[in-house]
Amino acid sequence: MNFSTWSVSVTFSDSFDEGANGIIVRNGHKLPKRIDVGSSVKPKLLEVVSAGVFPQDMFHADPVTELLPSSGTTGGVSKLFPVTEEDKNLRFLIWSMSRPVLNKYLPGLEQGKCTFFYFALPGWKTKGGVLRQSAVTSFVLSRNFRQRPFDPTYRLTSPDEVILSQNHEESTYCHLLCALLQREEVLRLGDIYASGLVRAIQNLIDWWPEICEDVAKGTLSESKVHNSTAVREAVPPYLRADPELAEFIRQECSKKSWGGIIRRLWPNCKVVDTLGRDVLGLELVVSLEQLPAVATGE
Incomplete structure (x- = not known):
């Protein structure tokens, strides 16, 4: 993982003036500002990958069950995304809802x-024993897919x-x-x-x-x-x-x-x-x- 490229997009409230904390406000509109958080998050991410420790207040209230790599970025470096069981269930729900929409236009x-x-x-496991696999593999191996109605x-x-x-x-x-x-x-x-x-x-x-x-x-x-x-x-x-x-x-x-x-x-x-x-x-x-x-x- 390339932690130096980790970043987030945030939009601040109108109470911030132009230039405050690096936020740009033009014509009364808020603009997202990319803020590099690699230096502050890197230690916890290293814990996740190397030791399998998931600070609950960092990612989610539920346990993280696996890590999914992105398909690629403009920099050519895949990012890892933590996934919970709730995430998997939501992905399956969205996947199931796509078919009625498709059938509407292609009856x-x-x-x-x-x-x-x-x-x-x-797939393979990190040093901390956390499973890392592709999103497609995670989906087809899931209980939702194997026991789909x-x-x-x-x-x-x-x-x-x-x-x-x-x-x-x-x-x-x-x-x-x-x-x-x-x-x-x-x-x-x-x-x-x-x-x-x-x-x-x-x-x-x-x-x-x-x-x-x-x-x-x-x-x-x-x-x-x-x-x-x-x-x-x-x-x-x-x-x-x-x-x-x-x-x-x-x-x-x-x-x-x-x-x-x-x-x-x-x-x-x-x-x-x-x-x-x-x-x-x-x-x-x-x-x-x-x-x-x-x-x-x-």
Whole structure:
């Protein structure tokens, strides 16, 4: 952690005159002022990371259960954010509320399925024993996600075991295989970040011969998926031998141009669901597919 960059934004009351404590007031309006608090907070933060000590008056009235790194900053250094169980429950509530809003503007999503290229990255513990992991990993490993109630607008093409697999390549391979076997049902496809979706398509470019073989035979490649017993046991119910579909995928993936590959392989897809922080990746997907893009955080 780079403590020298920790800062907060505060807005003071109107009682502060222009220039008081460095606060700038223009035309009667208050302006937020970034104040460096690294020197005063650094000792407590070191306690959090190194010793696992969480001063209750510093962060929250509830115990901090884990630390989530930011996806990145302008300085290229990730920040760590303390999380409590209440935070996790609130995140799940917000996540659940996004789907009715999406269904309002894209009706009929309950008639199909979703493909999301999610997987759980291995986390690790700080010296003080506090778990540090990505926000996506924290979410999919949470009780709220694993015990989520049935929602017809959020029926996934892959079993949860594929999402919970900590092997990125095996998880992505199974996501692609299951999604292609249910290609007519996929109405929504995405990843947290557009770069992840672009990476999944790149994997398809590399793996389509093996995927076609599995589709034709109704098998799960042992060379591609061999580390997780749970995944190998969970995926077979989703498989079927479909030589005709395998030939179709082979023909599409053999074409010189991969432009519009999502619409070609998943013809009923209505929307690309991904965050556009990596704008180039998002623009690439949307321009080639001519599909609307949304960001529900799912």
